[in-house]
Amino acid sequence: MADGARADTRTTPPPPLLRVTGIVKRFGGFTALDGIDLTVRAGEIVGLIGPNGSGKTTLINVVSGLLSANAGEISLDGRSLTGLPAHRRSAAGIGRTFQIPKPFASLSVRQNLEVAARDGVDIDAVLADVELDRHAARPVSDLNSVSQKLLDLARALVTRPTLLLVDELACGLNPVELARVAERLRALAAAGIGLVVVEHLMSFIDSITDRVVVMNAGREIFGGRLRDAVQDRDVVEVFLGAPEPVAA
Amino acid sequence: MRKGFVRETALVLLPLVVVLAVMPWLYNNQLLLLNIVVFLVLAQGLNLTYGFSGYLPFGYVGFFGAGAYGFALTLMHTAAPPLLAVLVGGVAALLAGLVLAPLLRLQGAYFGLASLAAAEALRHVIANQDLSEITGGPYGVRLDVPFRPVLTYGLAIGILVLVMGLVAWLRQSRFGLRLRAARDNPVSAATAGIDVVHGRLVVWLASATAAGLIGAVYAWSAPTFFPEAVFDLSFSIFAIVFTLFGGAGTLVGPVIGVVVLYGAYNVIGVSAPKYFQLVYGLLIMALVLFFPAGLASLAVRRRRDG
Amino acid sequence: MLLYALLTGLIFGLYFALVGLGMNLVFGVMRIVNLAHGDMLMLGAFTAFWLMRVAAVSPVITVIGTFVLFFVIGLPVYYALVPRLQRSREPEMLSLILFFGLSQVIEAIVSLLFGNNERSIPSRTLGGGPVSIFDQTIPFPWIYAACVSVVIFAGVYLYLYHTGFGRQTRAIMAQREEAVTIGIDVHRVSAVAFGLGTALAAVAGVFAPFMLGSFTPSIGVPIDLVSFAVVVIGSLGNPVGTILGGAIYGVCLMLMRTYFSTLADLLPNLVLIGVLLVRPTGLLGRTVRHA
Numbered sequence: 001m002a003d004g005a006r007a008d009t010r011t012t013p014p015p016p017l018l019r020v021t022g023i024v025k026r027f028g029g030f031t032a033l034d035g036i037d038l039t040v041r042a043g044e045i046v047g048l049i050g051p052n053g054s055g056k057t058t059l060i061n062v063v064s065g066l067l068s069a070n071a072g073e074i075s076l077d078g079r080s081l082t083g084l085p086a087h088r089r090s091a092a093g094i095g096r097t098f099q100i101p102k103p104f105a106s107l108s109v110r111q112n113l114e115v116a117a118r119d120g121v122d123i124d125a126v127l128a129d130v131e132l133d134r135h136a137a138r139p140v141s142d143l144n145s146v147s148q149k150l151l152d153l154a155r156a157l158v159t160r161p162t163l164l165l166v167d168e169l170a171c172g173l174n175p176v177e178l179a180r181v182a183e184r185l186r187a188l189a190a191a192g193i194g195l196v197v198v199e200h201l202m203s204f205i206d207s208i209t210d211r212v213v214v215m216n217a218g219r220e221i222f223g224g225r226l227r228d229a230v231q232d233r234d235v236v237e238v239f240l241g242a243p244e245p246v247a248a
Numbered sequence: 249m250r251k252g253f254v255r256e257t258a259l260v261l262l263p264l265v266v267v268l269a270v271m272p273w274l275y276n277n278q279l280l281l282l283n284i285v286v287f288l289v290l291a292q293g294l295n296l297t298y299g300f301s302g303y304l305p306f307g308y309v310g311f312f313g314a315g316a317y318g319f320a321l322t323l324m325h326t327a328a329p330p331l332l333a334v335l336v337g338g339v340a341a342l343l344a345g346l347v348l349a350p351l352l353r354l355q356g357a358y359f360g361l362a363s364l365a366a367a368e369a370l371r372h373v374i375a376n377q378d379l380s381e382i383t384g385g386p387y388g389v390r391l392d393v394p395f396r397p398v399l400t401y402g403l404a405i406g407i408l409v410l411v412m413g414l415v416a417w418l419r420q421s422r423f424g425l426r427l428r429a430a431r432d433n434p435v436s437a438a439t440a441g442i443d444v445v446h447g448r449l450v451v452w453l454a455s456a457t458a459a460g461l462i463g464a465v466y467a468w469s470a471p472t473f474f475p476e477a478v479f480d481l482s483f484s485i486f487a488i489v490f491t492l493f494g495g496a497g498t499l500v501g502p503v504i505g506v507v508v509l510y511g512a513y514n515v516i517g518v519s520a521p522k523y524f525q526l527v528y529g530l531l532i533m534a535l536v537l538f539f540p541a542g543l544a545s546l547a548v549r550r551r552r553d554g
Numbered sequence: 555m556l557l558y559a560l561l562t563g564l565i566f567g568l569y570f571a572l573v574g575l576g577m578n579l580v581f582g583v584m585r586i587v588n589l590a591h592g593d594m595l596m597l598g599a600f601t602a603f604w605l606m607r608v609a610a611v612s613p614v615i616t617v618i619g620t621f622v623l624f625f626v627i628g629l630p631v632y633y634a635l636v637p638r639l640q641r642s643r644e645p646e647m648l649s650l651i652l653f654f655g656l657s658q659v660i661e662a663i664v665s666l667l668f669g670n671n672e673r674s675i676p677s678r679t680l681g682g683g684p685v686s687i688f689d690q691t692i693p694f695p696w697i698y699a700a701c702v703s704v705v706i707f708a709g710v711y712l713y714l715y716h717t718g719f720g721r722q723t724r725a726i727m728a729q730r731e732e733a734v735t736i737g738i739d740v741h742r743v744s745a746v747a748f749g750l751g752t753a754l755a756a757v758a759g760v761f762a763p764f765m766l767g768s769f770t771p772s773i774g775v776p777i778d779l780v781s782f783a784v785v786v787i788g789s790l791g792n793p794v795g796t797i798l799g800g801a802i803y804g805v806c807l808m809l810m811r812t813y814f815s816t817l818a819d820l821l822p823n824l825v826l827i828g829v830l831l832v833r834p835t836g837l838l839g840r841t842v843r844h845a
Contacts, residue, residue, distance in 0.1 A: 064439055090441035104432040106497075107425070114422070115429040116440035152436075159441050304647045350831050356646040357587040361782050362830045368779065369823035377816050481775065488651060522666065529658030536652040537635070540642040 015078065017042045017194040018063070018163050023072030025058055025218075032058040033069070034218035040163060040194040045185065047205040047226065048198045050215035051238060056198045057099060059215070060165045063196075064096045065089040076163060095161025099168040099198075101152035103140040110136040112151060117158040129184070130154045146173055153181075157188075164188060166197045170204045182207050202226070214238070253420040260500045261412050264288075268405055278397050280514065282469050285404040286462050287510055290487040291494075291502035292411045293458035298488070299497035300418055301448045302431040303352065306360040309483040310348075310367025311341040311456040315463025316478040317374055320389045320471075321382070330393050334403065334464040341460020344370070345453045352448050364484070371479035383475075391471035400469040404462060411458045416499050418451070427451065428497070485532075486510070493535055495542030504543055558690045559808040565692065565700045567804025569758070569765050571797045572703040573777065574784035575710065576754035578796050581785065582727040583747040584636060586649035592777030593660040594624065594752050598759020599673075599769045600664065607675045617702060620760050621753045628752030631656075632745040657774050664771040674768040695764035706757065707797060710750075723747055783822040786829050 016039040025033040033055045040046050048056050061067040063074060065086035074081045081089050104112050109132055113123045127133040130150040135143065143151060149169060156164060166185065170178055178201075185208050189195055199205045205212060206226050214222035214229055216238045222229050229235050271281050290312065298304050318340025322333040351362050374383045383389075418424030430437040430444040437444050463478060490509055494501030509531070516527050577591045588594075601620050605611040611619070639645050639652055682694035714720040722743045726733040734740055762769050780803075788799025803825060810818040 066435060066439065085443075085445075086435075086438035087441050087443045090439055096439050098436065102433045102436040104429040104436070106428055106432050111425060112429075115425050115437075115442065118441075155436075155440055302644070302647075304650070306650060351827070354830055356644075357581075357650055358786075358830055360647060360650050361587065361779070362827055365779060365783075365823035365826040369820055369827065372817075372820045372823070485651075485654060492651065523662070525658050526662035526666070529655045529660075529662055532655030532658065533635075533652055536642070536648050536655065537638050540644075540648055 016040060017044075017077060018196075019073075019075045020059075020063060021073045023059065023062055023074070024070045025055075025062055025067060026070050032218050033062065033072075035072070036215070036218065036220055038196070038213060038220075040196055042162070042194050043189050043192050044211075045189050045195040045197060045209045047209035047212035048196055048215065049200070049202070049205060049212055049229075050221075054215040054238075055218040056215055057167055058218075060096060060167050060196070060198060063089075064094055064165055090159055090161075093160075093162035094165065095156035095159050095163070096165040097149070097152045097156050097167055097169055099171075101145070101148040103143075103148055103151055103155075105140055107140065108137055109140055109143065109151060112140060113155055113158045116155045118160045121158045121160060123158060126154050126158055146177060149173070150181075153184075161193060163194045163196070166195060166199075168198055168200065170199055170201045178204060253416055256416045256419065256499050257413070260503065261409065261416065264412075264503060265405060265409060268408075272398075272401065278401065279469070282397075282401055282404055282466075284506060284510060285401070285408055286466055287486060287490060287506045288503065289404065289408050289411055289458055289462040290483060291490040291506050292408070292415055293455045293462075294487040295415055295491045295496055295498075295502050296411070296418070296451045296458070297455040298491060299415070300424060300427040300431065300451050303448070303452065304360050304488065305363040305455075306481075306484050306488070307363035307365065307367030308455075308459060308487055309479055309481060310363070310370050311344055311459035312463035312466070312483050313367065313371060313374070313475070313479040314341045314344045315460030316467035316473070317383065317389075317475075318460065319464035319467045320384075320391055323391050323393055324384075324389065325382075330396075330468055334461060334468065337464025337467070338457050338461040341463065342453055342457045344460075345456030348456075349449055349452065352445070352452060364481070367479060367481075367484070371475050374479075375475035386475065388472070388474035388477070391467070393468060393471050397469070400465050403468075404465050407458065407461045407465065411454075412499060414454060419497075419499060423447070489532055489535060492540070492542055498542075501542050555812060557688060559812040560805060561687060561690050562692065562696070563805030563808035564801055565696050565804070566765065566808060567801035568700040568703040568797070569696075569761060569800070570780065570784050570804050571788075571800025572699075572706060572754065572761075573758045574781040574788075574800060575707070575796050576751035576758070577778075577781040578785040578788070579710075579747050579754070580751040583723060583744050584640075585646050585730075586636065586639065587646070587653065587782070588751065589650055589653040589778050590656040590660060590774070591653075591751070591755050591781055592774030593657045594628075594755035595759035595762060595777050596664070596769060596771060596773050597660065598624065598756030599762040599773075600668070600759075601756065602760040602763065603673055603675055606679050613680050613698070617757055617760055620756045624756035625749040625753040628749035629745050631752065632748035633741075636744065636748065637741060657778075661771050661774055668771070670770055670772070672768040672770050673763065675763040677764055680764065693764075695761070699761035699765055702757070702761070706754065710754075711794075713750075719743065719746060779826070780822050783826040783829075786826055 018038065018040040020036065020038040023033050023036045024031070036055070036059060038059070048059065050056055058067065062069045065084060068083070076092055076094060079092065081092060084092070104115065107115065110123065110127065113126060117123055124133060127136055130153060132147060132151060132154065135147070140148070140151070153169065169181060173181060182204060185195060185197065197205065197209065209226060211224055212226045212229055213220055214235050221234045221238060222232050268285060272278065275281065290308070294305070294308055315337035318337035319333045322328050322336040323330065328336070348363065348366050351359055351366065354362055373379070375386045377385050379385055380387065418427065426437070426442045427447045429440070430442055430447055434444045467473065467478065490505030491502045493509055494503065494505035513528065516524050573595065577588055580586065580588045598620050601623065602616055605616045605619065606613060635652060639649060642648055677693055677695045680695045680698050684691045684693055685697050714724055722733070722738045725738060726740055726743055730740070784799040784803050785796060786799070787802050788795030788797065806825065807818065807821055810821050
């Protein structure tokens with residue numbers, strides 16, 4: 001079956017891994033997501049960009065099940081996830097990281113991964129991969145913020161996601177760390193995982209994504225390659241009008 | 249994992265049970281001994297829910313009362329043997345726990361006070377004048393049940409072994425680890441695939457059942473009581489304070505709490521009963537202000553520094 | 555009978571709102587539950603007993619004196635307990651225990667000094683005879699308490715909405731972390747809020763002997779549950795909400811007493827659980843679990 005699907009890729013594009021259609025999310029009177037669509041294919045990295053408050057993190061929260069949408073459908077690999085609680089979506093293959101890492105404070109670094117790991121995952125290998133193996137037995141509170149971000153990423157990885165939602169991982173990392181993280185994310189995509197990367201740092205987005213979706217006020221205003229996005233009039237207007245201009 | 253479980257049970261549970269088992273030969277105040285086991289069970293039962301899910305039920309005594317009355321009503325209205333009635337007490341508390349499960353949607357102080365209100369509501373229903381025919385109402389119950397001090401003491405110890413075994417298992421098992429993760433941060437726990445609600449419910453019901461069973465044994469050993477006696481808020485407060493004092497989430501903490509504080513309370517209660525409430529209040533305040541994470545946390549801190 | 559229940563319900567409702575107001579303020583600002591609130595009220599009742607019954611001080615002076623005295627008492631209590639509590643891992647949960655301890659200490663000291671007897675103050679102390687409203691006869695002290703409550707609500711409203719300190723108090727209620735970053739001295743504002751909460755409890759206590767009939771050193775915990783129920787029915791950090799909560803509670807209580815008297819004691823508990831379960835977020839403005 002899988003082989004058959006792969007053979008078709010030359011003629012028709014493969015079916016999307018994640019399909020999000022018509023998501024609406026309101027907070028009281030404020031509409032944070034206003035009918036947004038998003039598709040991600042296996043092995044693809046999609047950048048999600050837009051000014052503060054444009055709904056990026058809200059979309060991530062809706063897809064990962066932390067918020068329930070007022071309308072719209074979400075499916076992963078053809079299976080509907082609409083209405084499922086967060087832990088069931090994790091089981092279905094959605095992993096995520098948080099803008100501000102939320103580790104389990106009373107557990108050790110290794111235990112932080114043990115609780116999340118699916119059967120058969122080599123926890124030590126994942127720890128080594130994010131260079132936290134030396135700290136495995138230490139309490140999480142001993143880690144600095146960059147290490148906590150990496151632990152957050154590692155915790156998402158041990159759940160063996162098929163779709164990984166990465167919320168502002170780059171913020172606070174130095175250029176060397178950034179390059180390593182970019183490499184790691186590309187490797188995940190090469191292994192067939194679909195990624196959605198929310199990011200303010202455009203050079204980082206440019207270095208890893210195949211295409212970007214630009215959001216403003218809960219809607220998609222552009223979809224395509226980043227280099228085309230920066231020439232799009234709507235996009236430029238939104239970013240220049242934003243309270244915090246984004247460094248490209 | 250297994251090794252830790254065996255070590256903890258061997259170091260804490262086994263010696264405790266041995267000491268409790270030989271105590272009746274060394275010390276003849278049976279009621280005090282039973283009360284010690286009752287508070288050990290209540291403290292460990294509260295430890296299940298507070299230590300592993302972070303919910304602090306001020307109304308924990310409600311389950312104790314439900315157990316006592318489950319036992320009493322079974323004996324009053326059926327021909328069931330007392331042992332079966334003890335089980336009914338546990339089931340009554342389990343059912344009360346199920347009914348109150350929606351309270352787990354609340355957080356922090358809201359949960360604490362809502363559970364207290366629930367326990368008070370249950371007390372008022374049982375003590376209601378109109379239900380005197382069924383529950384004995386405000387006049388309480390006077391049970392005609394054979395006095396079997398050895399059996400009730402043994403039962404209490406048996407319940408204690410079950411509860412402490414569960415705590416020890418939670419401390420070492422993956423399920424327990426997941427509970428602690430959910431307690432630390434429910435949001436990331438859910439995104440890590442942990443069914444937070446299910447875990448909380450399991451410990452909540454186990455905790456309720458433990459209180460119910462020991463409430464039934466308590467009723468058996470003191471078969472004449474008023475509703476106020478088995479719904480006394482002090483049971484909740486004592487269980488909370490003992491657990492906090494020793495350290496929630498540990499196996500040995502609540503035991504230390506009961507031995508030290510219940511011991512101290514009894515000393516004050518005998519030597520200076522007038523000042524009991526004052527000393528008790530001051531102790532509670534000092535506990536929260538000076539070592540809110542319990543004695544066990546001091547030990548951990550020392551180990552880490554050393 | 556229905557009219558009487560509704561009318562007295564509203565009057566008691568205003569009084570219950572006063573009982574809950576201080577607890578609401580303290581919770582809103584500090585995120586702690588003051589379980590010694592009921593004991594502050596009890597101390598207020600004792601103060602009224604000595605001032606009005608023993609020393610024959612006028613009611614107005616008693617109210618003002620009690621307010622000032624307990625405001626001043628509240629400040630050191632705040633500094634001794636709250637900052638330390640807030641450094642712990644779960645201040646909200648632990649506040650229940652800490653203030654329960656304080657409540658025991660207060661109750662114990664008062665019992666040791668003055669005994670456990672029930673005390674009351676004759677209603678003529680407040681002056682005036684029964685009042686007739688819509689052909690219903692209402693004892694004068696009830697009207698008096700309701701009027702004082704209204705005056706105090708107005709005062710608290712003016713404080714919160716029309717003074718700089720009050721605005722800072724509301725800022726902390728809305729966003730504690732942000733309030734720190736914009737340079738608000740959280741401890742100073744919180745201490746005043748705590749003092750105010752204590753003073754409000756004590757003033758409610760002045761009228762407790764009239765509204766409850768009598769008082770003992772151990773009325774604290776039941777009063778706490780009533781306060782919490784009133785606060786929960788209304789909304790946190792909003793004096794108008796507390797008035798609404800008090801009114802709903804008062805009317806329910808009087809209806810229960812009139813028609814289902816044996817179940818009246820159940821009321822605060824059932825209302826509390828019911829409201830929390832049905833509309834925990836709506837009425838409290840707090841998030842519940844995400845999972």
